Amino acid sequence: MDQGHTSSRRRRLRLLLYFVLGLLLVDGVVRSQEDRWRRCDPDDYQFRLEGCQREHWDLVLVGSSVIAESADPAILRGLSWEGHPLDKVYNLGLPGATTSEVWHAVHHGLVHPPRVLVYGITASDLNGSRNEPHGPSTLMTWSDWPGWLQQRPDAAWWCTRHLVEEQLQQCWGLYRYRNGIRLWSALQLERCWPGTCPDAAAEARGGVQTTAALRRPDGYAPNPTFQTMRFDLRKASGWDGEPFQFLNNYSIGTHLNYLDRLIVWARDQQVRLVLVDMPVTDDLEGRRNPAEFRAYRQALRKRVASSGVSLLTAQRDRVGLTNADFADLIHLNKSGAARFSSWLRQELEHLSPPGARP
Amino acid sequence: MNFATRAFFLFLLVVLLVYHSLRQRQHKYLFLLLASWFFYASWNPWFIGVLLVPTLIDYTAGLLIEQATTLPRKRLWLTLSIVGNLGLLGVFKYTGFLVDNGLSLIRCLGGQVPSWTVELILPLGISFHTFQGISYTIDVYRGKIRAVPRFVDFALFVAFFPQLVAGPIVRAVEFLPQMTEPPPVSGTQVIEGLHWFVLGLFKKVLIADRLAEFMDPIFQQPELYDAATLRWAILAWAARIYCDFSGYSDLAVGCAKWFGFELPLNFNFPYLSESITEFWKRWHISLSTWMRDYLYISLGGSRQGVLRTCANLLATMTLCGLWHGASWNYVLWGFYNGVLLVVHRLYDHALEGVPQSTVVRRHLVYRLFAWACTFTLVATGLIVVRAQTWNGCWLMEKALLGLGTSEGLRMVPLWVPLLIGLVVVGHLYSGLKNVRCQLLLWPEFPRAAVYVMALALIVVFGPGSTKAFIYFQF
Numbered sequence: 001m002d003q004g005h006t007s008s009r010r011r012r013l014r015l016l017l018y019f020v021l022g023l024l025l026v027d028g029v030v031r032s033q034e035d036r037w038r039r040c041d042p043d044d045y046q047f048r049l050e051g052c053q054r055e056h057w058d059l060v061l062v063g064s065s066v067i068a069e070s071a072d073p074a075i076l077r078g079l080s081w082e083g084h085p086l087d088k089v090y091n092l093g094l095p096g097a098t099t100s101e102v103w104h105a106v107h108h109g110l111v112h113p114p115r116v117l118v119y120g121i122t123a124s125d126l127n128g129s130r131n132e133p134h135g136p137s138t139l140m141t142w143s144d145w146p147g148w149l150q151q152r153p154d155a156a157w158w159c160t161r162h163l164v165e166e167q168l169q170q171c172w173g174l175y176r177y178r179n180g181i182r183l184w185s186a187l188q189l190e191r192c193w194p195g196t197c198p199d200a201a202a203e204a205r206g207g208v209q210t211t212a213a214l215r216r217p218d219g220y221a222p223n224p225t226f227q228t229m230r231f232d233l234r235k236a237s238g239w240d241g242e243p244f245q246f247l248n249n250y251s252i253g254t255h256l257n258y259l260d261r262l263i264v265w266a267r268d269q270q271v272r273l274v275l276v277d278m279p280v281t282d283d284l285e286g287r288r289n290p291a292e293f294r295a296y297r298q299a300l301r302k303r304v305a306s307s308g309v310s311l312l313t314a315q316r317d318r319v320g321l322t323n324a325d326f327a328d329l330i331h332l333n334k335s336g337a338a339r340f341s342s343w344l345r346q347e348l349e350h351l352s353p354p355g356a357r358p
Numbered sequence: 359m360n361f362a363t364r365a366f367f368l369f370l371l372v373v374l375l376v377y378h379s380l381r382q383r384q385h386k387y388l389f390l391l392l393a394s395w396f397f398y399a400s401w402n403p404w405f406i407g408v409l410l411v412p413t414l415i416d417y418t419a420g421l422l423i424e425q426a427t428t429l430p431r432k433r434l435w436l437t438l439s440i441v442g443n444l445g446l447l448g449v450f451k452y453t454g455f456l457v458d459n460g461l462s463l464i465r466c467l468g469g470q471v472p473s474w475t476v477e478l479i480l481p482l483g484i485s486f487h488t489f490q491g492i493s494y495t496i497d498v499y500r501g502k503i504r505a506v507p508r509f510v511d512f513a514l515f516v517a518f519f520p521q522l523v524a525g526p527i528v529r530a531v532e533f534l535p536q537m538t539e540p541p542p543v544s545g546t547q548v549i550e551g552l553h554w555f556v557l558g559l560f561k562k563v564l565i566a567d568r569l570a571e572f573m574d575p576i577f578q579q580p581e582l583y584d585a586a587t588l589r590w591a592i593l594a595w596a597a598r599i600y601c602d603f604s605g606y607s608d609l610a611v612g613c614a615k616w617f618g619f620e621l622p623l624n625f626n627f628p629y630l631s632e633s634i635t636e637f638w639k640r641w642h643i644s645l646s647t648w649m650r651d652y653l654y655i656s657l658g659g660s661r662q663g664v665l666r667t668c669a670n671l672l673a674t675m676t677l678c679g680l681w682h683g684a685s686w687n688y689v690l691w692g693f694y695n696g697v698l699l700v701v702h703r704l705y706d707h708a709l710e711g712v713p714q715s716t717v718v719r720r721h722l723v724y725r726l727f728a729w730a731c732t733f734t735l736v737a738t739g740l741i742v743v744r745a746q747t748w749n750g751c752w753l754m755e756k757a758l759l760g761l762g763t764s765e766g767l768r769m770v771p772l773w774v775p776l777l778i779g780l781v782v783v784g785h786l787y788s789g790l791k792n793v794r795c796q797l798l799l800w801p802e803f804p805r806a807a808v809y810v811m812a813l814a815l816i817v818v819f820g821p822g823s824t825k826a827f828i829y830f831q832f
Contacts, residue, residue, distance in 0.1 A: 012545040018806030019552070026814055178818045185818070196772045 030173040030181070037180025039211045040187065040204040044221075045094055045105075045138040047214040052109035058086035059348075060114045061093065062102050066278040067120035068093025069226055070332040073218035075341035081116060081352045091219040096132050099125045100152065103258040104139035106265065113269040116348065119262065122278045122330070123289070123296035124246035128253015131155050136162035137169075151257040183207060225327075227334040231281060232323035244284060244329050250292040252299045263307045274351060275304065276344065279314045279321055284329040312347050319343045361609050362563050362820075369397065373519075374616055378543070386540045387510050390617070394519035401482050401523075408446065408481040409517060415442040416491035417512045420498045420505035432499055439495040443488040450480055455684035483523035485681055487516050489648055494530040496652055503531050511537055520613035524606045526624040526644035533619070541618030551615035552809065553798060558608030560812045561601035563820035565777050569598040572774050577744055580753045583769065585762025590770045590778075592737055592758055595744055597781040600628065603642070627789030629736075629781075632728040634698040635706075637736055649678050664707070671703065672696035682743075691742045698735055734758065 030037070038046075052060065059079070061071040073089035080086075092109055094101055102119060110117075124130065136159050140148070148159045169176045186200030187208075213221035266273035277300065285293040304311045316322070320343070325336030332340055360366060373393045380386045399406045419439035426432045461471045494515070497503045506512040515533050576583055576591040583591070607624035614621045624644050631637035638646045654674040660667040672693065679692015709715045718724055737758055745751030756762050788796040797805060 012549050015549055015802040015806050016552075018803055019809055022806055022810030023813070026810060174814055174817050181818045193772060 027173045030177055034173070034177060037177040037184055039180075040183035040207045041177075041180035042207055042211040042214055043134075043138060044210070044214055045101075045134050047211070048092055048094065048219050049105060049109045049139065051215070051217070051219045052090050052092050052105075053111050055088060055090075056112040057088045057090045057110075057114045059089045059116045059118065060106075060110060061089070061091045061118045061120065062106060063093050063120035063276075063278070064097040064102075064122065064125055065093060065095035065223075066122050066280075066330060066332075067091065067118075068095055068220075069222045069327075070278070070337045070340045071118070071120060071220070071344065072337050072341040073220050075338065076345050076348075077218075079345045080349055086116065089218060093120075093219075094134070096134065097125070098127070098130055098132055098135075099255040099262070100148075100258045101132050101135040101139055103262050103265075104135060104144060106262060107144070108139060108141075113271045116272045116274065117266060118274045118276055118344070118348070120276045120278045121300065122280060123250070123285075123293050124330075126252050126255050126259075126296055126299060127247060127249075127292075128154070128251040128255060129249035130246060130255075131158050133162050135159075137166040142167070147261075151261070152254040154254055180207075222334075222337065223331075226331045227327070229327035229333055230324055231326035231328060231333075234328075235283075235323065242328070244288065247289045247292045250289070250295065252295055256299060256303070259303060260307075263303070263309055266309075273309050274348065275300070275309055275311045277311065277313045279316050279319055279332070279340065280330045281323060281326050281328075282316070288329075310351055312344075312351075314340065314343065361606065362559055365400075369393075370613060377617060383540055384510065387514050387537070390519075391510055391514045391517060394514065394517040394522060397519040398482070398517065398522060402479065404479075405481045408450065408484060409487060412443050412446055412488055412491045413513050413516050415439055416495055416516070417506070417509055419495045420512070421507070423495060423498050424505040436495055436499045440492055443492050447484055447488045450484055452680075452684045486524065486527055487522065489527050489645075490516055490530075493527070493648060493652060497530050503534060506530075506534060518614070518619070520610040520617075521621055524603070524610075526607055526610065526622050527648050528621060528644070529648075532622055536619055543616060543618040547615040547618060550798065551612045553795070554608045554612030554615065556612075556809050556812050556816075557795070557797075558605045558610075558612060559816050561605030561608065563816050565780060566598045566602035566605060567820065569594040569601075569774065569777055572771065573598065577750070577754075578746060580745075580750045580757075582767055584764050584766040585757040585760075586764075587766070587768050587770055588754055588757035588762055590774055592741060592754060593778050594774055596629070596733075596737055596740055597778045599740065600625070601781060623794065626794075627785045629733060630729070630785050630789045631732050631736075632725055633732055634695065634702050634735060637732060638695070638699070645678070645681075649674050653677065664704075667703070668700045671699045675699060687743055687745070691739050694739050694742065698739075 058081075059073075059076060061067050061073070061076075068091060071091055071093065073091050076086070076089045078085045078087060092105055094105055097105070099121070102125070106117065136148075140159075140163060142163070145160070145163060149156050152159070174181070183200055183204035186197040187204040189196045190198065190201035210221070263273060265271075277297070280293075300311070303309075319340055321332070321336055321339060325332055325339055327333040327336075373390070377386055377390055377393075380389055395406060395409070398409055416439050419435045419442075422435040423432050423439075426435060464471045494503075494512075498505050506515070511534070515528070515530060515537065518528070518533075521528055573591045573594040576587060577595070580588055580591075604625040607621075611621045611624075622644055624642060626640040626643065628637055628641040631640055654670055657670045657673060658666055659670060673696075675696030676689060676692045679688045679690070679695070682688045682692070709719075719728075738755060741751055741754045741758065745754060753762065788794070793799065797808060800808070
């Protein structure tokens with residue numbers, strides 16, 4: 001009787017053991033193929049961060065999508081700084097990022113401090129009502145958490161929740177890469193039996209293309225849709241622009257503390273930090289959100305005055321931009337990006353310390 | 359807090375850890391009760407009041423019935439309990455329906471009435487916990503069980519979170535004896551709990567929710583699709599409602615096992631039924647047996663002649679339909695099922711004593727024919743429940759009977775037959791062998807491999823956001 005009981009207990013334990021081992025095995029297989037899943041479901045923050053960490057850059061451009069779309073490293077490459085060309089230029093633009101994300105990207109991405117760091121900033125970067133979940137999940141580690149609690153106590157619970165969720169996801173590869181596995185499977189199924197899951201397969205193909213673009217050595221991967229769009233033509237056809245939610249409930253909040261940290265970091269690392277007040281359409285800053293832009297510029301100027309950091313104001317007329325150079329309310333298209341990059345190159349060369357200029 | 363969400367997994371983990379770390383009976387049950395109330399309040403804090411009122415009424419009524427020395431007194435307390443529960447159910451679930459229909463009737467008769475409607479939030483699971491309370495006081499009245507002296511024990515019986523919002527409807531005679539002492543959790547329960555939990559998630563997240571993505575738009579606008587697509591949508595709906603509801607029951611059974619409790623079987627491969635009577639013995643068993651024991655038998659059952667039996671069946675099934683939802687679709691569906699049960703009963707009655715009838719009815723060809731007829735009749739009823747408009751309902755019914763048009767969109771992704779096929783395989787593999795789940799009899803290694811694979815499929819291919827269980831609305 002006892003023996004039978006013990007053997008049935010052993011059998012049950014064996015099942016549990018097999019179950020746990022099975023889960024570990026699946027996890028191991030999934031992790032060993034992670035590049036396959038990531039290619040179908042790219043995390044742009046992670047790709048850009050990894051690209052930045054790989055090398056020692058001379059000039060790094062950071063900011064939100066306004067910099068990701070507008071600053072072409074190919075045009076900026078070779079600009080003269082203190083008598084030497086800046087040959088290695090990287091675009092670390094993070095779509096949707098606020099100043100908090102920019103700080104964490106700089107903190108973790110710039111393993112070797114560059115000579116010049118350009119931060120293309122705009123009003124939405126400082127909006128205290130905004131929190132970008134990508135930050136805690138991709139750019140932050142637990143070592144950043146106490147700093148966040150100190151700098152942004154208003155968003156402490158939000159950050160903690162996202163950080164914990166991310167850490168838990170990292171424990172289980174299958175869960176973490178579930179979307180990538182699903183898309184990859186759809187791609188394979190669609191190859192064997194066309195018409196099985198066309199939507200998912202199209203999404204996967206889009207992901208693979210984005211991954212290829214994100215893996216460009218200089219990090220510049222503008223959105224193909226923005227490249228060809230023209231704001232003036234869209235307006236002429238009666239379109240009045242989609243709601244721009246990034247300035248909703250605008251308040252200059254605690255993101256500003258991370259701007260201070262960035263300034264201090266640059267000083268400590270002897271990196272020349274240049275802030276660029278990015279160009280946006282007149283529709284956005286003049287018509288839709290004038291009060292928000294006024295508040296932002298006031299806060300920015302105050303910080304610049306107290307810290308001595310260089311500020312370049314990329315006003316549309318100074319850069320030579322019209323609505324034909326914008327894709328939408330805030331992003332530049334291909335011609336706009338070329339124009340802005342050339343202007344930035346010129347301005348940076350002027351900023352270079354005079355004694356050292358060739 | 360939906361069962362198939364991360365929030366619920368976290369909640370379950372914490373509750374299990376704390377519950378099993380507590381030592382004393384009263385602490386364990388008090389904690390489990392508070393956790394169950396928290397679970398219920400997480401949908402809407404006001405719901406707690408709707409749970410507490412009938413709990414207090416039934417707890418007090420149970421004690422008073424037991425203490426009463428005369429039959430009229432006992433009857434008085436029982437009536438109060440039943441009226442209290444049904445009154446609450448009526449107010450929250452049927453007020454809007456009654457007011458709307460009353461106003462429509464007055465308008466039809468030419469009366470002038472305002473165009474307002476009554477909209478009350480329907481507290482989750484109210485149909486389940488009120489029926490549970492009624493069964494308790496009736497069982498105390500009938501002397502089947504003793505009244506529960508401790509309020510916490512009774513409240514936990516009503517609010518035990520795995521079965522609180524969508525059943526199974528647990529009877530006091532089944533559950534209260536398990537509560538005498540906190541039941542120890544055996545190794546078998548841990549494993550079986552895992553089995554039912556994974557199976558329930560698989561049915562809900564992978565089959566029901568995925569099929570919903572296919573069939574919802576088709577039921578929305580059936581006139582856009584050809585008859586073949588409509589037939590697939592009907593099959594998908596049949597598979598979906600089964601997987602959604604039995605998936606919830608499986609999850610509830612699995613969770614309860616991890617606390618050491620056993621919940622009753624709620625589904626027994628209903629689509630294998632060869633008659634409508636058999637179908638109702640296999641579908642939502644806890645409700646159909648409740649209806650049988652507390653309504654059909656109370657009305658006289660089958661003891662007062664054929665006519666009265668038929669009337670009792672019709673009344674019971676129409677009320678069963680109304681229990682499912684306050685709309686004419688459900689009333690019609692319940693009545694339709696009542697008619698089918700009556701016809702089948704009369705058919706059975708007519709064949710009694712006919713020579714060779716038993717031999718013919720056991721023949722494979724007859725059984726297959728009976729199965730096909732039963733499934734078609736069940737599907738016909740399910741369309742009535744799901745259709746958005748009466749016109750759409752008619753189109754679907756025509757398609758089911760092979761009368762639909764071949765014009766319109768044909769859009770049946772490969773995974774739809776695949777998922778429906780899984781339900782068929784499940785029915786055939788376990789149902790035909792008359793075991794609860796054949797997988798439970800497998801050797802450990804392949805069984806564990808199946809659990810791992812099922813979990814992997816759930817994680818990867820389950821829709822991003824889980825839909826609420828269909829039976830929550832009841």
